[in-house]
Amino acid sequence: MASHQLLSVPHFCLLSKVSSFHAPLLSTPGKLSLFHPTTCSPLQSSSTSRITNLQAVTNTRSEIESNAPTETTALTLRNICQGFVPEHILHRQALMEEIGFVFPTDIQREALPTLFTGRDCILHAQTGSGKTLTYLLLILSLINPQRSSVQAVVVVPTRELGMQVTKVARMLAAKSTDAEVKGCTVMALLDGGMLRRHKSWLKAEPPAIVVATVASLCHMLEKHILRLDSVKVLVVDEVDFLFYSSKQAGPVRKLLTSFSSCDKRQTVFASASIPQHKHFVHDCMQQKWTKRDVVHIHVSAITPMPLCLLHKFVVCGKKNKHQVLLALLESDAPESAIIFVGEQSEKSKKAGNDPSTTLLIEFLKTSYNGSLEILLLEEDMNFNSRAASLTEIRQGGGFLLVSTDIAARGIDLPETTHIFNFDLPQTATDYLHRAGRAGRKPFSDRKCIVTNLITSEERFVLQRFENELMFSCEELMF
Numbered sequence: 001m002a003s004h005q006l007l008s009v010p011h012f013c014l015l016s017k018v019s020s021f022h023a024p025l026l027s028t029p030g031k032l033s034l035f036h037p038t039t040c041s042p043l044q045s046s047s048t049s050r051i052t053n054l055q056a057v058t059n060t061r062s063e064i065e066s067n068a069p070t071e072t073t074a075l076t077l078r079n080i081c082q083g084f085v086p087e088h089i090l091h092r093q094a095l096m097e098e099i100g101f102v103f104p105t106d107i108q109r110e111a112l113p114t115l116f117t118g119r120d121c122i123l124h125a126q127t128g129s130g131k132t133l134t135y136l137l138l139i140l141s142l143i144n145p146q147r148s149s150v151q152a153v154v155v156v157p158t159r160e161l162g163m164q165v166t167k168v169a170r171m172l173a174a175k176s177t178d179a180e181v182k183g184c185t186v187m188a189l190l191d192g193g194m195l196r197r198h199k200s201w202l203k204a205e206p207p208a209i210v211v212a213t214v215a216s217l218c219h220m221l222e223k224h225i226l227r228l229d230s231v232k233v234l235v236v237d238e239v240d241f242l243f244y245s246s247k248q249a250g251p252v253r254k255l256l257t258s259f260s261s262c263d264k265r266q267t268v269f270a271s272a273s274i275p276q277h278k279h280f281v282h283d284c285m286q287q288k289w290t291k292r293d294v295v296h297i298h299v300s301a302i303t304p305m306p307l308c309l310l311h312k313f314v315v316c317g318k319k320n321k322h323q324v325l326l327a328l329l330e331s332d333a334p335e336s337a338i339i340f341v342g343e344q345s346e347k348s349k350k351a352g353n354d355p356s357t358t359l360l361i362e363f364l365k366t367s368y369n370g371s372l373e374i375l376l377l378e379e380d381m382n383f384n385s386r387a388a389s390l391t392e393i394r395q396g397g398g399f400l401l402v403s404t405d406i407a408a409r410g411i412d413l414p415e416t417t418h419i420f421n422f423d424l425p426q427t428a429t430d431y432l433h434r435a436g437r438a439g440r441k442p443f444s445d446r447k448c449i450v451t452n453l454i455t456s457e458e459r460f461v462l463q464r465f466e467n468e469l470m471f472s473c474e475e476l477m478f
């Protein structure tokens with residue numbers, strides 16, 4: 001079935017834009033990047049790969065710079081999904097017009113035809129590029145709403161991201177008012193949720209789609225309340241984060257190993273950052289986390305961060321950071337902004353100090369005179385307070401969200417125009433994800449600003465991030 005679908009898919013996608021290591025193999029548009037199962041190197045002569053890769057690079061640049069739908073992007077999402085995603089979903093007014101999902105983003109255009117063939121895929125594309133819709137459309141193409149079993153599982157690192165993915169999935173999978181077809185149920189099986197209620201639900205009438213955090217999912221699997229037998233597709237979102245997390249990596253690996261024994265499985269990984277992706281692809285095959293013909297779809301390899309982001313920095317002393325931030329808020333007048341603050345160290349906690357987030361919130365509440373609502377999001381808040389902060393944000397109106405890295409991954413607040421790194425992140429990957437909370441309107445020309453407040457000693461750290469992520473930061477003088 002997979003090979004039949006592969007042949008029947010029109011060749012409408014662009015050349016895969018992959019890094020030089022994972023160059024696309026075939027010079028014809030619409031073909032896939034294939035890798036040697038053990039060496040992980042492209043299965044084609046290097047000269048063809050090189051030529052193809054140069055073409056791909058040109059495509060990436062011109063498309064991003066113009067931002068307007070080109071001849072290739074004039075192809076609609078509907079065209080790509082036709083024959084795969086049920087008609088009643090594609091027909092839905094909401095999908096096409098209200099939400100504005102008309103044209104595919106680069107990752108959607110490149111990945112969906114491959115995903116519809118049944119191949120395992122690693123979706124590696126910039127923040128805000130539409131990876132969520134990509135894997136959800138695959139899921140909707142596979143599940144049968146008439147069957148009472150869990151058919152798709154999406155694993156996410158945080159409750160917040162889980163709630164967001166669930167919301168989009170429910171919106172897409174809801175019963176259409178003008179169709180006879182039954183809608184699909186989507187369960188959010190997230191840390192901090194009511195596991196007892198979920199247990200009864202899973203036993204009585206299993207949902208078609210489960211969006212889960214690792215610990216809650218593993219709990220249900222261990223108790224045999226949820227089984228993977230009927231699952232056709234397993235998605236691991238923010239896969240690199242989960243693999244690097246000391247708490248979550250083990251259970252995720254175990255989950256992938258159990259899933260590998262299921263027949264007709266399809267596994268999808270997604271992230272804007274897959275460090276050492278060559279090794280990752282290799283491990284996926286070796287460990288049987290994916291099938292051996294897994295496809296690594298790498299969009300915008302030469303520009304890991306969205307080009308609509310402008311990066312700046314201000315050198316200031318630790319003691320006047322608050323004042324500098326206040327001046328920046330006044331001069332930049334963001335529509336909405338996220339201010340990232342470093343996590344409090346164990347030593348500082350033990351010493352009984354207030355966390356930087358609390359100090360900053362207190363400062364802003366007394367000193368900031370603008371109209372934006374000041375909100376807080378951090379790990380130490382209980383789940384209800386965290387949910388309340390995000391709900392308030394989503395109700396509209398501008399916000400100033402003070403947050404730790406908990407908001408750095410996956411959270412989609414498209415109205416965010418400014419990011420402030422009050423404290424620098426620990427790694428370039430963290431920088432990429434924090435910065436990527438802005439500039440999340442795929443076809444918009446709007447520039448968003450990322451400003452770093454650094455001490456003179458931290459300049460070299462920022463420079464390292466600039467080299468690694470291939471961007472440049474402009475100094476602001478105060």
Ligand SMILES: Nc1ncnc2c1ncn2[C@@H]1O[C@H](COP(=O)(O)OP(=O)(O)OP(=O)(O)O)[C@@H](O)[C@H]1O
Pocket residue numbers: 077100101102103104105108125126127128129130131132133271272409410411412414436440441442443
């Ligand atoms: N085809 C499309 N047309 C218009 N908007 C889209 C399209 N696809 C997705 N979007 C919007 O783009 C935004 C970013 O999408 P999404 O959250 O899936 O990004 P992502 O690639 O998962 O980013 P991250 O890596 O940061 O998690 C969302 O607001 C989504 O609604």
